[in-house]
Amino acid sequence: MTRTSMVWRSAVVLAGIAVIAAGCSSDKKAESSDSGATFTDGAQLIAENLTSYDPGLVQTLDESQVTTALYDGLTDFDWSNPEAPELKGLAADSWTANADSSEFTFKIKDGLEFSNGDPVLPSSFAYAWVRNGQSEFASPYGYLIDYVKGGTALQDGTVTNLDSAIVADDSAMTLKVTLEAPQADFPAIVSHPFFGPLPEKEVSKLKDQNDWGSGIMIGNGPFKMDAAANDQQVVLVRNDSWAGNVSGDTRAVLDKLVFKISQSQDSAYTDFEAGNTQSASIPSGQFTAATETYKNTTSQPQLGSYHFDFGFTDPQLGGVDNTLLRQAISLAIDRDEINQKVYEGFRTTSTGITPNGIPGFEPGLCKFCTFDPTAAKALITQWKEAGGQLTGPITLDFNTDSGNEPVVAIIQQNLKAVGIDSELNGISEKYFGTMAEGGCHFCRAGWYADYPTYGNFMFDLYSTASVGGNNMGSFSDPVFDDLVNTAQSEPDSAKRSQLYRDAETYLLNDSTGTVPINWYNGDQVYADNVVGYTQPPLGIIAWENVGIKPS
């Protein structure tokens, strides 16, 4: 036999093996059909959004889905009524604050355990907070430790502990925290994964703290890791030592929860359509088709806002003298047209920045958010009579990688209709940093809540303290700042909400520092045999409630 024929014969054998293997292909859907125990998610994890599931490093909503299934923090929101969420203790039994909300004492529940049997103690939280806030750990959310007294020094490496600000008493099961400044929303802020507990005995063994997130993490949530996460999936199994959630459930329904990782929303959706996963996010442009094809879609309001900020460093748009022009611009924009033409009507036209689902929310705060070109023209006339003058087209800034082009095109047409010329300024790199550094003219902005508090929208986006950060238009107004600062130290939640609403009303109507466009809604689809799958406003799914209908 020649070498040539040997090669060809080998090839035939290989092909034969391949054909036989194809013929013997196993039933790929057996596991997910009627077992009632395994859910394969395709909606949450998109590869480019993934960095770490470590509670100290987690930064995207995608990653948080896994992390919150693994870790229970001190508090959590009960979303039974999505429009009026209630903050409740999770690992914390209760908490108390001093008069000006600058000091909090959390009482931790007895008998809580990590999935390896180690107790969850006040020191488990104290250890995790300091570890997550240390400069060498370099957490993307490291700035959250700034709420704690001395946190800024921990972040810049000047100190290595916060022993005087965070006092854990494991015998009394209390965690006493002194804050840098009054912050009545602190119990809500600690619901963020950054403030979750860690099993100190295990984590402190690691030479490199990054190894925690890349290994089999031990937590105290409804699920535990079955294996270390890889580039294809994250597999969790029920944690039988879980203590329960804020609704009183003490056992996750599923035996196994598989998070499948996709390269894009489109490929995840194709995978769902091919029956390989039981949920997916609906890609842009396919909402109508998806809702017609599948009856199970999530459409609840989400805690996200899409808006445009005015740049207060822009002489044409910023300042008190141009308030009438800003109000006219807000009135000139047809938000419904944007919603219908760009988002297929699947977003909610907004009447403020703070969305429904934030405690204290009220609709209709904005007086200038209705489409009224006639009123807009009248305001422009008034503004010109008062000495206002456009010296050139106004600039519409937007980031080019997020589908904003059709939105700004509509806005440009809307503005032209009331006599305002504009030019588009699409930015592909460092958009947010450029805007924050004074580059904003009339700039596209957006925000998805880190935690469901009014302050997370008002303080983080529009306070003078946030200029150079998330306050993209460099809005700075002493009246607004005073209202927000008073709200932050107001312990009574009803009064606090009213102060925040007053601040937002001032922002929208008196200063008109921003133009709300729409609020986000749920955008996921799930299989017919799935129960308990809801997308609460914060976007984190209560995985312990998800189950599979028995066939």
Add this chain to the structure above:
Amino acid sequence: MLWGAVTLLFFLFFLLPDNPAELIAGGKGKTPDPQVVKNIEKKYGLDEPIVVQYVKYLGRIVTLDFGESYADGQPVTQIIKERAPASLRLATWAILVEAFVGIGAGVLSAVRKYSVADTLTTLLAALLSAIPVFVLGYLLQQVFGVHAFKAGWPEWAQLPVQGIGPNTWVAWIFPTVEEFPYLILPVVVLASVSAIIVARLARSSMLEVGKSDFIRTARAKGLKEGQITSRHVLRNAMIPVVTFIGIDFGVLVGSAILTETVFNWPGLGSKIAQAASARDLPVLLGLTVVVVVVFGLVNLCVDISYAWFDPRVRFDEGGGQ
């Protein structure tokens, strides 16, 4: 070559407009906190002068320490260990399909010149080379994944549309029964365009060799046409084909970016694309080193194989008269 590739990429990286520390700090979707950015720069040594970073990097890669990913802190050597086998397996199967289908079609076209088979091969070549890889991948996913599922095709005909599946293999490149379906669509897409090129190359090369004097001599001596084709024409026509396939193997290992991305195949190509987008320099450089090494080794193998295909080629004769 290796040093040149690493050096070029290293310095090109720092010409890019985005600061990787800001991206890690969430700068793609929000304004990063300045202290957080400083902490991240310090953690990854990005606060040092570029030349110092470069010298340190070269010192590390000598000991095969490619550092840690900026994005997720995973050691790059670990990423290589996980991803290189996936790419090599996919590329190997794609090359096998490419070679068998391409050479087979090429031989058929050459032997039956201007026949229906030859015309079909030419038309198919034009069609497949005109369809972008991601479009072909999408179409196959829709037919064999979505439509097959919705229409209730037999289970064996419903193919996975993404992922590597259980990632279980026998004797390195042979998939287990559970693994095999995951390989089909990526291999078909990856092999399709190249197979057509191989077919056209094999056809033209065979026709060229078929006009040679020694073939005319073989015919004059009364050798059967089948023997002439298989023993003389085919073997001598293979040198350009093997050169192409060899180079293509190197390309498929490291640059199957579109196919790997469309099918979420966890190989080197898709990771390189992700790393470039996330400004993840250690991953970008580490994986590039692997691709360059593989490319070099494959080219070496191709050069050596010339001697087998054409005994006139010998490496120990000094290369000239």
